[in-house]
Structures are given as structure tokens and as C-alpha cells.
Amino acid sequence: MNYRLDIQYDGTRYGGWQKQKDTDNTIQGKIEDVLSRMCETPVTIQGAGRTDAGVHARGQVANAHMDTDKSCEEICAYLNHYLPEDIEILQVRQAAERFHSRLNAREKVYQYRIAAGFHKNVFERKYQCPLHENLDIDAMREAAGFLEGTHDFKSFCSNKKMKKSSIRTLHCIEIQETEQEICITYTGDGFLYNMVRILTGTLIEVGRGVRKSETMTALLESCDRKNAGFTAPARGLTLLEVRY
Amino acid sequence: MNYRLDIQYDGTRYGGWQKQKDTDNTIQGKIEDVLSRMCETPVTIQGAGRTDAGVHARGQVANAHMDTDKSCEEICAYLNHYLPEDIEILQVRQAAERFHSRLNAREKVYQYRIAAGFHKNVFERKYQCPLHENLDIDAMREAAGFLEGTHDFKSFCSNKKMKKSSIRTLHCIEIQETEQEICITYTGDGFLYNMVRILTGTLIEVGRGVRKSETMTALLESCDRKNAGFTAPARGLTLLEVRY
Known part of the structure; x- marks a missing residue:
């Protein structure tokens, strides 16, 4: 069974x-x-x-x-x-006998939480990336818009030896901001190795103003991990849901 | 200074x-x-x-x-x-030079969180008491009503050698219930040693039906710790606020 x-x-x-x-x-x-x-x-x-x-x-x-x-x-x-x-x-x-949790997954939802505000929240410290900087959320949302859709996400993959297709569809990147937290929710049909964390590091760099949102298309097209942002720390990331 | x-x-x-x-x-x-x-x-x-x-x-x-x-x-x-x-x-x-955090405190607010529902929430496990039982919230609210006000709370104090007055005023006990959690908020002018945890253990026993809400008055009057409920685990308790 x-x-x-x-x-x-x-x-x-x-x-x-x-x-x-x-x-x-x-x-x-x-x-x-x-x-x-x-x-x-x-x-x-x-x-x-x-x-x-x-x-x-x-x-x-x-x-x-x-x-x-x-x-x-x-x-x-x-x-x-x-x-x-x-x-x-x-x-x-x-x-069902042929059900396979990974191969049958239609959509996955990941959430990345960034601690904002001046102080960390000690109760959330293991589930947030401590940043405590002012980020330009509008610029991050604009950049996210360029990343949504079907693309080759090779620039956002840590696995250099990856031989399979690195084309994925990102259905939605939602960025929510409260006084305490910036929360980025990624919904897509699949994610490459470290992809959510590299997407997040890149969006943070856009939020810091060191990277322009319009450069996202060229970044995708370069298919080179070195052109993307840093890999955001693991602790901020949660797999929220797998949809079938 | x-x-x-x-x-x-x-x-x-x-x-x-x-x-x-x-x-x-x-x-x-x-x-x-x-x-x-x-x-x-x-x-x-x-x-x-x-x-x-x-x-x-x-x-x-x-x-x-x-x-x-x-x-x-x-x-x-x-x-x-x-x-x-x-x-x-x-x-x-x-x-102010004469400000003393404890002696000048006018009111304190403590919150006790009980995990309800069938499953524990792994992210809240250190901040909730895991109970996962069905509690009669109406009975607990009724019992809480008997405990509010100015009373000798000696029955709810673990310190047997306490020589000072054990009279305190509990301004409010609020019990909120969601699918995942029962949250009890205590507001009062001061709390004795273990008082919030013994109040909570007693209210849980009322919620389980092993203790009647009408017995609260006699329990207070007995001034005997042995007549009150168990001391609820420390992990569920948070000091929310001190008011001056």
C-alpha cells in the first residue's frame, strides 16, 4: 500500500x-x-x-x-x-499506488521571511533572516515582476553539474511588508537547488539599491549563477505547501 | 544616572x-x-x-x-x-532617580498559551503548553470570573514561607480560543510566586470538568496551596507587559 x-x-x-x-x-x-x-x-x-x-x-x-x-x-x-x-x-x-510526492507535484509554495525593524524578535529568530535594513519594497516588487513567468532559471541554481532542464515557471512572487517583517512568497511549478534563496538574495540586493530591477531579464538570459545575488540564509526559508 | x-x-x-x-x-x-x-x-x-x-x-x-x-x-x-x-x-x-522597576510597577500582564487541536505546532512548541485536550472554555471563563478582583491568593502561591501579604488584585482574566490555541491573559497589580501557573493549572482542571467553577471562592478562602490545581509548565508563560 x-x-x-x-x-x-x-x-x-x-x-x-x-x-x-x-x-x-x-x-x-x-x-x-x-x-x-x-x-x-x-x-x-x-x-x-x-x-x-x-x-x-x-x-x-x-x-x-x-x-x-x-x-x-x-x-x-x-x-x-x-x-x-x-x-x-x-x-x-x-x-494511489502510482502516487509519487515529487513527480506528481503540480505546484509548490515557499516563503522567505526577513526580520525588519530595528530589533530582532527573539521568538522568531530561527525562522527569519536578520537583516534590519531599509529595503526599497517597490523596487523589489518590480524586480519580482520580471522574474515571474516561464524562464530558464540557471542563473539562480547552485548546482553547476545540473544536466536536466532548468526551465521552470514561477507563477507568483508576492512581497508583503509589516513593521516587523518582509515576507516573500514564491509559488511555482518547481524550484532548482537553492533557487528560492538565490532569488531572495538577489531581491534583497535590489531592495538595497545595489542592483536595478530592469537588470533581471539580462540576468535570467545570462544563465550564469555568478551574475545573481547572494544565497540568503537557510533559516528564513519555509516550504509552505505542495499542491497536486 | x-x-x-x-x-x-x-x-x-x-x-x-x-x-x-x-x-x-x-x-x-x-x-x-x-x-x-x-x-x-x-x-x-x-x-x-x-x-x-x-x-x-x-x-x-x-x-x-x-x-x-x-x-x-x-x-x-x-x-x-x-x-x-x-x-x-x-x-x-x-x-527618574527614584524609579524602581518592581516597586513602581502599577500593573503586569502575563499570557499563558495552551496548544489545542490534535497536532502540536513545531514552531510554537517552546512557547505553548502541549495539552491537546478538549476543554470547556465557558466553564473556564466562569471560574475566571470568580478569581478576578481583590483576594488573598495564598492558595495560588508556591512559597510556603511567604510572610508578606498575599492579597493581590486580578483586574482581568481573558480567555481567547482559536482552532490551534487557548490563550489566557492575566492582568493584575502583582503576582505571587508561581501564581499565574497555578491559576492556569486550576483553570485547566475546570476546563477538563474535574473541578467546578463555583468552587473557586471556597478555594480562595481556604488559603491552602494543596487545594488548588497543578502548576502549569513554565514554557507556556510569557510576561507581556509591565505598566507604570
Whole structure:
């Protein structure tokens, strides 16, 4: 039977989503360990988004083929009983046999939070990038407009060896500003390695005035990572939702 | 010169506000260390509320007599530069020479947050008490009504050796409920040792139906801690504001 898992985590303590050979300090590793113990046989899960070390998720989705007599509610309770307190399984449900959390994902939503204002908020410090500068939000919104749409996003990808297509569609970049925070929400059909963090670093540089919004088109066309902005810190990033 | 400090902290890692002889892992100790270094002479600060180990603050107030050439903004920047990232000084200002943060406080506001709903929120786990039970909010509000006003709150005080008056005025207990959280806000002229946490534990027992709201008056009159409810965990409690 194929199961879909909806997962929330505080990524601060972890080496990212994806299981690594030399360490099990990953979200995927933690969940697989508990499921393998439950099923008394190795279980592999597929995550929809391979979040980096330190990146958080409110609505990560994974799927796993498992053989168990437990109900979905029982699997969910078992996982939450044995998982650490910074990982929570929100829901477990049966999925179609061919459902694949990553390959079937139609749209993903990421959110990047930047601490604004003079003071940091100690309660949000692990979920915001501390910037505390005045950014030109109008210029950032203008730049975001140039980035929306279907483009080759190679300039915004850290993986130099990437051989597959780097064409993606960014449906929407929404920038919201409050006294305490600037929040950038990215909705798209898929994201390259570090893409949201490089987009954010580039938009911050536009907000600082060191980069003009009109240069975004040339930046996209250059297909060269070196022309884009810095990679914004992981802690500000959260995978909000995966849509099917 | 006497200075007033407005302070925010995540109390998770600390042994409470008040400096202890055998450990300096307290908020007061951390701030005094930095101020003493800045002034090159020992500085003592007075906090308005002695929050317990694990209790947080959004608006703690302290005062300190110091001899320094620095401006208020410079003192604030110096403190935030050297303090750990879970303590933030929001403001430093000059105060009247006789201003005492605790003795002059007219009113304090504490908030207790209880995680409701089936799932915990991993991002709020350090600031909520995880309960995840259905509580009868109407009964809790009724009980809160009996507790408001001027009473001897000895039944709600952990300090058995307390010799001073335990009469306090609770101006308001407000209980707000969302799908994710029950939030109890206490406004009063002063609070005894553990008082907010015992009030909360007692209200939770009313919400569970194991204690009737009408028994609050007899409980107050008994002046016996043993008759009140459990002491709710520190992590759910935040000192919101001190009013002068």
C-alpha cells in the first residue's frame, strides 16, 4: 500500500530533508528510521521538496510504500510518538499506488521571511533572516515582476553539474511588508537547488539599491549563477505547501 | 544616572530571571555581566517580574544605576552586541532617580498559551503548553470570573514561607480560543510566586470538568496551596507587559 504523509518540521537542528550516507541527522532519515522500526523492514520515503539544512516546512509531503496492518491514524500516532518534538506528522492517508510526492507535484509554495525593524524578535529568530535594513519594497516588487513567468532559471541554481532542464515557471512572487517583517512568497511549478534563496538574495540586493530591477531579464538570459545575488540564509526559508 | 531597560527574551535556555549564587545562567546575570563590563565596575539591575526558569518575556522592565558616558542608544547597541541571541534589549532610556522597576510597577500582564487541536505546532512548541485536550472554555471563563478582583491568593502561591501579604488584585482574566490555541491573559497589580501557573493549572482542571467553577471562592478562602490545581509548565508563560 502507498501512503501519503503531510509533515511539518523546524529544520534548525537538521542537515536538511534528504538522507545522507554519512549521517542520519536528516528529516527523511528520522522518519524512515521510525517507519522501518514499525514495519520491521527497511522503508524508503520520497519527499516532494528536498529542503536544505536549516530550512523549515509547514506542509512537506512524502510518500512511502509500506506493508502494515495499522490504520492511517495509528501510523500517524506511532510516528509522532517516536519522532523528536521538532518534527510532526500532520496527516497520513492512503494514496494511489502510482502516487509519487515529487513527480506528481503540480505546484509548490515557499516563503522567505526577513526580520525588519530595528530589533530582532527573539521568538522568531530561527525562522527569519536578520537583516534590519531599509529595503526599497517597490523596487523589489518590480524586480519580482520580471522574474515571474516561464524562464530558464540557471542563473539562480547552485548546482553547476545540473544536466536536466532548468526551465521552470514561477507563477507568483508576492512581497508583503509589516513593521516587523518582509515576507516573500514564491509559488511555482518547481524550484532548482537553492533557487528560492538565490532569488531572495538577489531581491534583497535590489531592495538595497545595489542592483536595478530592469537588470533581471539580462540576468535570467545570462544563465550564469555568478551574475545573481547572494544565497540568503537557510533559516528564513519555509516550504509552505505542495499542491497536486 | 538611573536607566530603564525594556527587555525581550526566550527563557527556554535559562534558569529564570533572578541571579543565583551558584549559577550565572539567568537573564539578570547575563545582562549584569555585559553592563558591568561596559561600566568597568559591578552593575546590579532590578527586574519588574522575577520570571521562573523557562518563562519568556516580551516586555520585561528593569532599572540600573550606572555611571557611563554612553548615550541610551549606545548602551542599547552595546548590550545587544554582547548578549546572546535569545535576549534582546528593546529600549534603554533615562529614568527618574527614584524609579524602581518592581516597586513602581502599577500593573503586569502575563499570557499563558495552551496548544489545542490534535497536532502540536513545531514552531510554537517552546512557547505553548502541549495539552491537546478538549476543554470547556465557558466553564473556564466562569471560574475566571470568580478569581478576578481583590483576594488573598495564598492558595495560588508556591512559597510556603511567604510572610508578606498575599492579597493581590486580578483586574482581568481573558480567555481567547482559536482552532490551534487557548490563550489566557492575566492582568493584575502583582503576582505571587508561581501564581499565574497555578491559576492556569486550576483553570485547566475546570476546563477538563474535574473541578467546578463555583468552587473557586471556597478555594480562595481556604488559603491552602494543596487545594488548588497543578502548576502549569513554565514554557507556556510569557510576561507581556509591565505598566507604570
